Amino acid sequence: MAVCRVYTTQSLNSTSSISTSTKTNLDFHQKHVVFYSTSGKRSSKRGSSSTTTVITCSAGDSQTVVIGLAADSGCGKSTFMRRLTSVFGGAAEPPRGGNPDSNTVISDTTTVICLDDYHSLDRTGRKEKGVTALDPRANNFDLMYEQVKSIKDGIAVEKPIYNHVTGLLDPPELIKPPKIFVIEGLHPLYDERVRDLLDFSIYLDISNEVKFAWKIQRDMAERGHSLESIKASIEARKPDFDAYIDPQKQYADAVIEVLPTLLIPDDNEGKVLRVRLIMKEGVKYFNPVYLFDEGSTISWIPCGRKLTCSYPGIKFSYGPDTYFGDEVSVLEMDGQFDRLDELIYVESHLSSISTKFYGEVTQQMLKHADFPGSNNGTGLFQTIIGLKIRELYEQLVTSKVRAPVEAKA
Numbered sequence: 001m002a003v004c005r006v007y008t009t010q011s012l013n014s015t016s017s018i019s020t021s022t023k024t025n026l027d028f029h030q031k032h033v034v035f036y037s038t039s040g041k042r043s044s045k046r047g048s049s050s051t052t053t054v055i056t057c058s059a060g061d062s063q064t065v066v067i068g069l070a071a072d073s074g075c076g077k078s079t080f081m082r083r084l085t086s087v088f089g090g091a092a093e094p095p096r097g098g099n100p101d102s103n104t105v106i107s108d109t110t111t112v113i114c115l116d117d118y119h120s121l122d123r124t125g126r127k128e129k130g131v132t133a134l135d136p137r138a139n140n141f142d143l144m145y146e147q148v149k150s151i152k153d154g155i156a157v158e159k160p161i162y163n164h165v166t167g168l169l170d171p172p173e174l175i176k177p178p179k180i181f182v183i184e185g186l187h188p189l190y191d192e193r194v195r196d197l198l199d200f201s202i203y204l205d206i207s208n209e210v211k212f213a214w215k216i217q218r219d220m221a222e223r224g225h226s227l228e229s230i231k232a233s234i235e236a237r238k239p240d241f242d243a244y245i246d247p248q249k250q251y252a253d254a255v256i257e258v259l260p261t262l263l264i265p266d267d268n269e270g271k272v273l274r275v276r277l278i279m280k281e282g283v284k285y286f287n288p289v290y291l292f293d294e295g296s297t298i299s300w301i302p303c304g305r306k307l308t309c310s311y312p313g314i315k316f317s318y319g320p321d322t323y324f325g326d327e328v329s330v331l332e333m334d335g336q337f338d339r340l341d342e343l344i345y346v347e348s349h350l351s352s353i354s355t356k357f358y359g360e361v362t363q364q365m366l367k368h369a370d371f372p373g374s375n376n377g378t379g380l381f382q383t384i385i386g387l388k389i390r391e392l393y394e395q396l397v398t399s400k401v402r403a404p405v406e407a408k409a
Contacts (some may be wrong), residue, residue, distance in 0.1 A: 065200075068184075068194070079373065083368060084386040092110070109178060111176075115185030116186070118162075120139055137242060157175050159174075172330050189249075195251055200389060201252045203252035248323075250323075256272055256385070263335055275376060276330055277385075278329075281328060289352050295350065300315070300317070303345075310338055318330065361380070365383055
């Protein structure tokens with residue numbers, strides 16, 4: 001027997017809500033069948049609306065795993081998402097035939113949405129009210145919660161689109177439940193209701209020094225901004241970042257912390273990075289990665305004959321610690337690789353990395369050697385977390401299939 005949901009979404013500009021919902025049992029065995037019919041016309045004019053009727057039928061054995069990725073603007077969320085979708089296979093692309101300015105990317109198994117789409121104020125509105133996009137008052141958390149919950153329950157939604165080019169709120173786009181649903185942006189861990197829907201959460205914690213260097217590189221080189229405007233932008237955002245974004249890291253299951261190197265005294269160039277992977281203990285279906293001996297305190301400088309690295313070299317460390325009162329394991333890498341093919345030497349000394357075959361981490365790193373951070377701990381730890389999320393998804397699906405069998409027994 002399949003369970004079907006019949007419901008209507010009504011959209012007004014870029015907000016939407018589920019207005020009716022009915023469950024019906026039908027006697028067929030398709031795993032997932034979706035029928036769409038629409039009525040009304042979409043318009044960008046204020047006050048216009050559209051209605052979409054959707055029938056979603058599921059045999060009940062599907063599972064949407066929801067992942068939250070939190071970070072400030074310009075902290076590498078997009079690169080992380082490309083690494084994650086690569087682990088699951090298939091190229092990540094914008095929705096076909098949709099809004100060319102959509103922030104959504106879809107692969108064979110993964111859909112990634114940007115939480116900027118839940119801005120309740122467009123660029124002009126924020127300026128008029130004197131708030132930044134980081135301020136909760138500029139975001140619609142009620143709609144965010146309702147739509148993330150719907151996706152997790154197997155129900156498609158019409159999600160708003162925030163147009164980063166025009167700064168306006170565009171008409172919504174249809175998002176169907178995928179196997180892996182990633183919500184990335186400034187506030188995935190801010191609202192307790194949304195946090196409770198997450199199966200796993202990550203926070204990218206970039207130090208002020210590194211963030212400044214990255215933002216200069218991106219905004220000056222790619223967007224033509226002046227150094228003065230970049231400094232002013234950072235300073236203007238900092239109070240809201242400290243108040244609303246940074247505190248979210250205490251809720252994350254894993255934190256990737258990027259800091260200046262300790263291998264070069266008084267380094268101020270920011271080219272060599274020290275990266276820490278902070279992993280919370282006791283998270284269901286997630287076992288922290290460890291170096292050599294689980295639970296021990298380890299400091300390791302790899303053999304120079306097996307791992308080529310120029311000055312200042314590479315140093316790893318691992319051990320237990322506490323983070324916001326929680327027990328964690330911390331794996332740290334300081335320095336950078338010269339040859340990614342030699343990463344197999346480091347990989348062979350790491351355990352609980354959720355690979356399916358020997359050398360899979362190295363293969364993934366080589367596959368995306370041109371991605372930012374591929375020669376240091378950011379790329380390495382992002383890849384490992386991607387593999388851990390794949391394992392978490394597989395275990396969640398297995399547990400859901402096993403539960404009815406155990407109940408009958």
